[in-house]
Amino acid sequence: MTMEMWQLGFHMPRLPLALFIVVMIPVLLGLEYYTGFKESTTWLDEVADAAVAYGVGIVASAVVLASLNLISTDEPLSSVLGKVALQAIPASFGAMLSNSQFGGEGTTERRHKREIGYGGTLFLMTVGAMFLSFNLAPTEEMILLAFRMTHWHAIALVLLSLLLIHGFVYASNFRGSPGAPEGVSRSHLFLHYTVPGYAIALLVSAYVLWTFGRYEDDAVASMVMQAVVLGFPASIGAAAARLVV
Amino acid sequence: MSEEKGGKAPIRAAPSTSTLEWIVAAVSALLVLGVIGFLLYDGVVSPKTPPDVRVEVDSIQQAGPGFLVILRARNDGHNTAADVIIEGELMADSGRVETSETTIDYVPAGGEQRAGLYFTRDPRRLKLRLRAHGYRDP
Numbered sequence: 001m002t003m004e005m006w007q008l009g010f011h012m013p014r015l016p017l018a019l020f021i022v023v024m025i026p027v028l029l030g031l032e033y034y035t036g037f038k039e040s041t042t043w044l045d046e047v048a049d050a051a052v053a054y055g056v057g058i059v060a061s062a063v064v065l066a067s068l069n070l071i072s073t074d075e076p077l078s079s080v081l082g083k084v085a086l087q088a089i090p091a092s093f094g095a096m097l098s099n100s101q102f103g104g105e106g107t108t109e110r111r112h113k114r115e116i117g118y119g120g121t122l123f124l125m126t127v128g129a130m131f132l133s134f135n136l137a138p139t140e141e142m143i144l145l146a147f148r149m150t151h152w153h154a155i156a157l158v159l160l161s162l163l164l165i166h167g168f169v170y171a172s173n174f175r176g177s178p179g180a181p182e183g184v185s186r187s188h189l190f191l192h193y194t195v196p197g198y199a200i201a202l203l204v205s206a207y208v209l210w211t212f213g214r215y216e217d218d219a220v221a222s223m224v225m226q227a228v229v230l231g232f233p234a235s236i237g238a239a240a241a242r243l244v245v
Numbered sequence: 246m247s248e249e250k251g252g253k254a255p256i257r258a259a260p261s262t263s264t265l266e267w268i269v270a271a272v273s274a275l276l277v278l279g280v281i282g283f284l285l286y287d288g289v290v291s292p293k294t295p296p297d298v299r300v301e302v303d304s305i306q307q308a309g310p311g312f313l314v315i316l317r318a319r320n321d322g323h324n325t326a327a328d329v330i331i332e333g334e335l336m337a338d339s340g341r342v343e344t345s346e347t348t349i350d351y352v353p354a355g356g357e358q359r360a361g362l363y364f365t366r367d368p369r370r371l372k373l374r375l376r377a378h379g380y381r382d383p
Contacts (some may be wrong), residue, residue: 118266146352147383151288158281189275191270199273202280217356221287222325224280 004138006070009083016211021085024092027130028053030123031096034116053099057092057162058084076148097244118192121242125197128241129204129234135210136233146225154228161201161228161235166194168239201234202227296326298347298352300375303359311365316375318360320352326380327351336372351383 028050062084065071071080116124138140149157155183169189206227215223260294303315314333320326329352335343345362362375 022250118269122269143351144383147327147353150293151284155284155288157276162277167349191274192266195277196269196273199276202276217353217358219353219356220283221291222353222356224283224287228280230282 001064001068001070002139004140005086006065006083008138009086010076010079012086012211013213014078014082015163016213017082017085020062020089020211024054024089025050027127028092028096031093031127031226034120034124035096035099049099050096053096054088054092056095057090058088060095061087061091090135093127093134121193122196122200124241125200125238126204128237128244129201130208130237130240131241132237133201133205133208133230133234135161137212137214137230142209142230143214143226146222148231149225149229151221151225154225157228157232158198161232162194162198164232165197165201165235165239166190168243169193169197197238198231198235201238202231205230205234205236286306289364291323293324293381294322296320296324296352296354297322297328298326298329298377300331300377302373302375305368305373308363311363312367312369314364314368314373314375316360316363317363318349318352318377319357320338320354323354325351325353325383327383329380330378331362332376332378333364333368334374335364335366335368336374342366342371346378352380 029046032046032050062071065087066081071083076228089126161207166189170186206215206223209226214226255271256361288364298318298320300316301315302317305312305314307313316331316333318329327350330346331346331349332346343364343366345364347360347362349358349360
């Protein structure tokens with residue numbers, strides 16, 4: 001629970017926060033779709049599971065915030081709601097992922113996961129990038145790093161991020177990932193998985209930074225630098241998501 | 246990609262999927278190259294000049310028993326200024342009658358930040374002088 005997470009709860013712009021909460025709905029639904037074990041689930045079950053994960057996230061964050069004396073009755077409702085809503089986003093990710101990791105163990109046979117195609121791989125990359133960037137974007141270190149770096153540092157970081165994603169993609173290719181069939185060339189993997197993965201990491205970073213009100217000043221160079229800085233952990237999230245799920 | 250898979254893998258990639266994959270690859274490559282290109286261009290054309298923070302009045306309004314001056318601090322330099330101290334002075338004919346100051350965490354290179362100063366006297370009736378006192382490197 002970093003200080004920024006609860007401070008942002010009351011001063012971050014409201015409309016982007018509301019938009020992010022809405023964006024989380026299809027994200028949780030998609031995550032449920034790709035990580036759910038049950039083959040015979042109807043779409044209604046999936047909606048219910050996603051809603052439960054979101055509900056658990058909201059209740060859990062309210063309980064934790066109250067226990068840490070970060071929300072109380074003598075502060076404005078808007079501030080309480082903002083803090084709970086903000087915390088609920090990573091919490092619901094956690095609820096959904098733990099469901100997919102442990103949910104199947106009670107049953108006798110662990111049924112197959114759904115086949116993850118190219119679209120699914122890109123989606124999971126987006127979710128991984130969102131998860132990591134959402135937890136890091138609020139910290140002041142992200143903008144501080146961007147301000148300290150020169151353009152050349154940023155270019156080096158872009159190349160490093162690409163290399164990192166490619167390492168993950170290349171490694172997962174040998175693990176029989178259905179998204180990347182064996183026998184395809186490295187340049188094919190690079191163009192179809194690494195580069196889109198990094199593009200996703202950058203776009204998600206920019207979106208999350210905008211959500212947290214980091215893009216209020218109008219300097220394009222600073223916006224790009226911040227996206228590149230946050231894009232580095234987001235790249236790890238994007239690349240690792242495919243291996244985790 | 247369907248031809249690379251040959252007959253061993255199940256047929257998954259329909260021609261449309263493959264086209265979509267190429268579109269995704271092309272758009273992504275454009276974006277990534279665009280970012281690198283922008284950084285290269287901006288790094289070459291913008292010299293590393295020190296922060297140059299100018300402060301100007303955005304609006305003046307009543308706030309509680311006093312007045313609030315909302316100001317904009319604009320950094321025309323190519324380095325970010327941290328902890329920028331901004332002071333506002335109200336001048337009457339007899340001299341300085343009131344001062345207020347605030348600190349802005351960061352004014353990014355080429356960017357703008359807003360801040361506010363409170364005064365008890367009406368700044369619209371007196372002469373208001375705003376200036377940045379100093380900064381440090383982030």
